[in-house]
Amino acid sequence: MNILHLKYAVEIEKTRSISKAAENLFMAQPNLSRAVKELEESIGITIFNRTSKGITVTDDGEEFLRYARKIISQVDEVEAIYAKNRQVKQKFSVCVPRASYIANGFAEFSKKISTSMPAEIFYRETNSSTAIEKVADEEYNLAVVRYQSAFDRQFRDMFAEKKLAFDVIADFSYKLIMSEKHPMARKSSISLKDLGSYIEICHADPYVPSLPQTDAKKAELSEFVDKRIYVYERGSQFELLENVKTTFMWVSPVPEELLRKYHLVLRNCDENDKIYRDVLIYRKNYKLTELDKAFITDICEAKRKYVK
Numbered sequence: 269m270n271i272l273h274l275k276y277a278v279e280i281e282k283t284r285s286i287s288k289a290a291e292n293l294f295m296a297q298p299n300l301s302r303a304v305k306e307l308e309e310s311i312g313i314t315i316f317n318r319t320s321k322g323i324t325v326t327d328d329g330e331e332f333l334r335y336a337r338k339i340i341s342q343v344d345e346v347e348a349i350y351a352k353n354r355q356v357k358q359k360f361s362v363c364v365p366r367a368s369y370i371a372n373g374f375a376e377f378s379k380k381i382s383t384s385m386p387a388e389i390f391y392r393e394t395n396s397s398t399a400i401e402k403v404a405d406e407e408y409n410l411a412v413v414r415y416q417s418a419f420d421r422q423f424r425d426m427f428a429e430k431k432l433a434f435d436v437i438a439d440f441s442y443k444l445i446m447s448e449k450h451p452m453a454r455k456s457s458i459s460l461k462d463l464g465s466y467i468e469i470c471h472a473d474p475y476v477p478s479l480p481q482t483d484a485k486k487a488e489l490s491e492f493v494d495k496r497i498y499v500y501e502r503g504s505q506f507e508l509l510e511n512v513k514t515t516f517m518w519v520s521p522v523p524e525e526l527l528r529k530y531h532l533v534l535r536n537c538d539e540n541d542k543i544y545r546d547v548l549i550y551r552k553n554y555k556l557t558e559l560d561k562a563f564i565t566d567i568c569e570a571k572r573k574y575v576k
Contacts, residue, residue: 269307269310269311271339271340271343272303273303273304273306273307274336274339274340275293275340276289276293276300276303276304276307277304277307277315277316277332277333277336278333278336278337278340279292279293280300280304280316280323281316281323281325281329281333284322284323284324285322285323286300286301286304286318286323304316311332313326313328313329313332314326314328314329315328315329315332315333316329334405337405337407338405338406341406341407356385356386357385357386357387357388358381358382358385358386358387358388358389358559359387359388359389359557359559360387360388360389360390360409360557360559360560360563361389361390361391361392361407361408361409361410362374362390362391362392362408362409362410362411362412362563363392363393363394363398363399363402363403363408363410363411363412364391364392364393364394364399364411364412365393365394365395365396365399365412365413365414365520365546366393366471366501366502366505367412367414367520367546368502368519368520368521368522368523368526368574369520369521369522369523369567369570369571369573369574369575370412370546370567370570371502372523372526372570372574373563373566373567373568373569373570373571374391374563374566374567376566376569376570377562377563377566377567380559380562380566381559390408392408393501393502395471395473395474395475396413396414396415396423396475397473397475399411399412399413399549400413400426400427400430400432400549403430403432403549403550403551404430404431404432404551406551409550409551409554409557409560410548410549410550410560410563410564411548411549411550412437412546412547412548412549412567413434413546413547413549414520414544414545414546414547415475415476415544415545415547416476416487416488416542416543416544416545417439417542417543417544417545418487418542418543419476419477419479419487420545422476422477422478422479423476423477423547425477426477427549431551431552431553432549432550432551432552433549433550433551433552433554434547434548434549435547435548436545436546436547436548437546437547437548437567437568437571438545438546438571438575439543439544439545440520440521440543440544440546440575441540441541441542441543441544442518442519442520442540442542442544443518443519443520443521443522443534443535443536443537444458444463444516444517444518444519444534444535444536444537445509445516445517445518445519445522445527445532445533445534445535446509446515446516446517446532446533446535447509447510447512447513447515447531447532447533448531448532448533449513449531450466450513450514450515450516450533451466451513451514452466452516452535453533453535455535457536457538458535458536458537459537459539460490460492460537460539460540461492463490463492463493463516463537464492464493464494465514466493466495466514466515466516467495467496467497467512467514467515467516468489468490468493468495468496468497468515468516468517468518469496469497469499469505469508469509469515469516469517470488470489470496470497470498470499470517470518471498471499471500472498472499472500473500474487474488497515505517506526506530506532507530509530509532510530510531510532518540519534520544520546520575521534521574521575521576522534522574523573523574546571548564
């Protein structure tokens, strides 16, 4: 096993295709297949399952690839430190919930990235489970995790288990977002039962430590609604809300300019008294960089501006 073998495996995981990975690595597909087979034989596990639909990663492979990514990252850092005539590179990575006020803060932060030197900036919208794992595994340096305040103890226990530091950014209640032409848009007071006739758009991957996925969904979803569209990212939710006038969604505060862009409105529902919490996490042994501090400043400013 050598560093090249690790890079091969990580590229295959990224593309989920031997042929595509070989193309990206500028090598022949048979040579790549042979190298991976040699790697699997040398460590005594099967990393990938080959199927007619492509490549999947085994459970053993998931664990191996976590180590492989760490090793590659560390080798890259060492090479960068000792490379001759190296140029300082701006690096920043964060996982966040699909939240418009955070995206707004990130846009402001991006204006601070210098154009006079190289930069690698990673911004990933995902659920709390993935965010925690990415930071704990040192793939990302920062994350903002969102959860119901009722589950605060479960999340704090997990932060402690993963050796993560945390700071609360915001507490807030969700609001309803819908088209300005939605039948409910003109109502001054909307009840949960009012929503039963309409289609809810919701994120498909809620997460609470130690709770089965079905229970986590029950904690998030209303019993009055039986029509849902599940999405995994923010972009399509706004297109759906604008174009399908019978849809609605529960959201954290949304900037006014975004509402205007998609012809949407925010409405209150007093019956929904759940409190949500956005929490910044990072590894306890991690030293915040100047870029990290700038990002934190900008999302906190966005929070002050939009989260009332």
